[in-house]
């Protein structure tokens with residue numbers, strides 16, 4: 001399915017696999033802490049000391065089972081989790097001034113051992129005769145569907161795009177994980193009986209009323225919408241991209257030729273902005289500049305990601321906003337103005353050259369998708385409102401999780417929320433006798 005020469009293949013794997021000897025040696029350093037803080041820091045509460053002990057004792061398949069029991073997306077999370085601010089950031093070795101355990105790389109070692117070897121650890125539960133539609137083909141729906149199938153329910157994922165896997169396939173930074181790794185995980189998870197309807201958009205290609213008729217429950221895991229626009233002059237010039245659209249193009253295609261780009265400007269202060277800037281720089285673009293309306297202390301991007309970007313040669317322009325994109329049929333530059341703390345322009349606008357711009361100022365909240373659901377779905381601050389214990393929405397037929405409900409978080413959060421919703425649906429169907 002994937003083009004062999006898509007742009008992302010030129011990017012290196014920045015955290016390559018450990019050898020067996022390296023993994024065993026690193027596992028031997030773990031103190032197997034009681035009440036381990038690394039576990040408390042994991043949104044899916046993986047028993048980290050347990051799986052590290054299993055690696056240490058030469059049982060990577062057992063380690064993988066420990067991981068996947070807690071987190072069905074454990075294979076991709078091993079690569080894409082921001083471990084520096086989660087498990088690794090809480091490892092007790094930090095307080096001792098020594099390098100923390102490389103938990104993510106050990107997790108990768110364990111999960112690679114089963115996913116790449118085609119070893120299946122799970123199976124579908126005895127059929128309950130119940131069916132659930134999962135809307136969106138990303139991590140939240142995958143985790144939900146996998147858990148549901150294990151519990152004996154039929155799970156069908158409706159994905160409007162051509163790829164399964166959601167952002168894991170077309171949105172995560174390729175220096176963390178290439179698209180084929182996401183597809184390998186999807187295939188492995190789906191082996192137990194998850195059904196897919198690719199290229200089918202819920203609410204458009206299949207009416208919500210049909211889903212409600214044909215399924216006992218609906219899980220919404222459709223993520224966020226398209227890149228938000230700035231609404232300034234020149235935004236329609238060729239070369240001006242929404243950041244997630246640019247990253248998708250890099251990951252799954254070859255529309256972007258980094259060799260033709262000398263100067264790139266990324267607008268925004270979040271992790272998507274940092275990802276886009278790092279990708280462009282690592283692809284060899286000589287001049288990459290990130291422009292943010294506030295100072296570094298206000299960026300929502302992780303500090304360690306900003307430090308990596310700085311080390312790789314990304315320049316930063318603080319307290320500035322674009323006022324126009326310039327060019328005549330082709331982007332040539334960005335007109336910026338400096339701003340004060342309230343983001344009011346100060347001083348004279350100035351120009352920086354640009355052959356490519358990535359606008360990373362947020363994504364839409366899929367209002368149009370939700371508005372078509374019979375009876376509606378309650379929202380709060382642009383997110384689907386859910387019961388924190390079950391993931392159930394205000395509409396009794398619908399559950400939700402992932403970015404659509406949390407506003408945009410990590411893959412591991414989506415996995416946790418998808419699994420939680422599966423538990424909520426299962427309880428409703430079995431204990432409370434949910435009916436169509």
Ligand code: SF4
Nearest residue numbers: 030031033038091092
């Ligand atoms: Fe091992 Fe560090 Fe977790 Fe302790 S905190 S169990 S040393 S990984």
